[in-house]
Amino acid sequence: VLVNATGPKAADPLSYTTGGIIVLINAGIAAWTEHKAGDALEALSKMTQAAIYVMRDGKEVQVAVPTVVCGDVVVLGTGDVVPADVRLFEAKDFKVSEMALTGEPDDVAKTARVKEKKEGQPEKLTPETMAFSGCSITSGTGMGLVVDTGMSTRIGRIAQLINGDGGAGKTTCFCFPDTSANQTPLQQNLNKLGARIGILAIVICVGIFIIGWVTDRKDPSNPESAAWLYMILVSVTLAVAAIPEGIPLCVTISLSLGCKDVHKEVLVRKLAAVETLGSASVICSDKTGTLTEGKMTMVGMYAGGVTYEVTGKGFDPEVGQVLREGGANGAGDMGVKSNLLTAILCCNTTLSKEKDEDGVMKWKPKGNSSEAPIVVAARKVGLSETIASEYPRVLEVPFSSSRKMMLTVSRVSGTELCKGGMPLAAGTNYLTVCKGAPNYIIDLCSEQLKEDGSVAKLTEENKAEILKIVDGYSARALRVLAIAARPMKSLPYDESNEDVTTDQKFEACRKQLRLIGLVASIDPERDGVPESVLAARGAGIRVVMITGDYLLTAIAIAKNVNILQASDDVETSAMDCAVLRPNNEYLSDQEMDNVTRCTRVFARAKPEDKLEIVKSIQRQGQVAAMTGDGVNDAPALNQADIGVAMGIQGTEVAKGASDMILTDDNFCSIVAAVEKGRAIYAGIQKFVAFIMSVHIAEVMQIFLCIVVGIPVMRTPLQILFLILVTDLPPSIALGMEPGEANILKMRPRPKERSPSC
Ligand SMILES: Nc1ncnc2c1ncn2[C@@H]1O[C@H](COP(=O)(O)OP(=O)(O)OP(=O)(O)O)[C@@H](O)[C@H]1O
Ligand code: NA
Structure with missing residues (x-):
């Protein structure tokens, strides 16, 4: 026709x-x-739907937020977005941002216990025992019972009021979807x-x-x-x-x-990202888990004033030993035992044998990646992390990227910490353990545990010596944590007073610490990362590492993955983020831009530094991609031209603020996507x-x-x-x-x- x-x-x-x-x-x-x-877009938005842990059949399982129902018990952690209105029955250092609900800019502390209202106390905008749908959790962990979902939640009812029509969907012509x-x-x-x-x-x-x-x-x-x-x-x-x-x-x-199909490991949440990706000129990347595997193994230890080598590979505690210089077994040494036991008391990580995808039984840690090597090494000397149940914990201040340390207080008794462990003075009932970034912890220490179990004063010279050991480990690209403890007769805060905040307890406990030791772990770089960094450099893209780790460790790893090359001047290309905020205030825009212009490694970064760095890079006319995983990274992800959230490590808040998500957390996927x-x-x-x-x-x-x-x-x-x-x-x-x-x-x-x- x-x-x-x-x-x-x-x-x-x-x-x-x-x-x-x-x-x-x-x-x-x-x-x-x-x-x-339009369908493809819708499918994408489904794939990136928020998920949350709930208890089902006695187990923690991850489900999509819309499938959460009344009566569910939800497990909430830092970085999650509360999926429904929840009555908390457990809350540790639990704070939420209720900005979306009440407009209140400060984080609000929540508790599981109903407190009596005191005379003259200001009325709270929201009940203290409730976490409301849509609010993001800015610190701590908690558990609660879902009492309202969807449109019957507080935020849902507000949305209804605003829409005025019961929240009916917007109308679009049936043949031309509104894109x-x-x-x-x-x-x-x-x-x-x-x-x-x-x-x-x-x-x-x-x-x-x-x-x-x-x-x-x-x-x-x-x-x-x-x-x-x-x-x-x-x-x-x-x-x-x-x-x-x-x-x-x-x-x-x-x-x-x-x-x-940008790359099968990349979920693109916004169309614009695909287009912007092609013009990226700076990629700011996390270190742990993105450039490196995030699977750490302890290789060195300093305990009771003696250095040890730790052998073995991966998470298998059945192979490997703790050895003294010269090769003698150090497993029975008082220093080693005390160091690893105190470290375990300040960990929330467990180790178990599990079937992997191929059906082979493998050791797998569950918890924090920096704690995994501690738990593994402790088993190598015969200390299982289950021993911690013999020392009931009375306080936990969780690790946070800004504090760079974690603190616990546990009950102890007897004349020594454990069989063959450090001696305890008579009347010691509690033990504070603080573990974290050495340069922060050592400052808080006033004494040091010696090889024979005695305690010596920690002088400025001693501190300098220990920092030298830290630097030695760091230059080998190892992550170093310091372990310090403080035996106490009674708690340094009033336990019965519920108005004492976690921060106040933290301040009261982290004093007059006794340095027990250091642990140093290797975090191998991911396969293909050095090549991807080279490819990015060849494409005229500057790869920048922003890490919470110590400067020397960061530099050593940056060299291994080609972020720093022989031709780069380490003096000008790597810096501690403290330089950006002398006297706790950020430099002026002009000064900031001068400092960040050719930097490739930012160490000891706090989450809020990321935002300042990305702003500065953008002021210089660059198109910046920025990775992030934590709840505090959200502002930087939002600000970056391409915000990249981690699929595995990433929190829901970070994912929500991102343009794309790396499902494998791998740096190589970013370069492939570019x-x-x-x-x-x-x-x-x-x-x-x-x-x-x-x-x-x-x-x-x-x-x-x-x-x-x-x-x-x-x-x-x-x-x-x-x-x-x-x-x-x-x-x-x-x-x-x-x-x-x-x-x-x-x-x-x-x-x-x-x-x-
Ligand atoms: N679980 C932990 N307990 C105590 N201290 C920790 C723990 N995890 C990390 N640290 C300390 O905090 C420092 C930085 O942590 P932070 O979370 O800011 O960086 P990161 O996210 O682990 O590293 P990256 O930015 O490279 O991904 C580490 O170098 C270590 O000294
Ligand atoms: Na990080």
């Missing part, structure tokens, strides 16, 4: 109907593909371009219509019909030819398909150029024929048909091209560049 219809002797009505059908088919394809793109909310800057620019072309097309059409009508141009295949009728057909055809309606469509398709982002952008550039040139050629052709007065070379129907078959398929093909092999060898695309240059 089409071939006949486009033939020179086609019957008139048929030709008009076929034309109409083709236009309809074209619109149909457009609607369908856009709908598909405008998710438009990228590129799409917006292209839409503007489209609008301009549209206006131009209308002007040209009207012009041609007038010229053709005035010069009485008739349909060559049907000379009897009126000129104006023919000219209407020509102008409409011209309009179709002139408007590159395929561009926005192809861009949406290209981006959303790109979203899906490469793909560049390819997608290059593809878009290609088909935009292609579609534009096809359309311009068509318009020129008709325009010239009409103006010069020769017969139009193609009938309107032929043009419509050509556009149908020539526009969409080749553009989609161009957009999906894998990209040139050397795409990572080019410089990053500057920030503000339109796709047509």
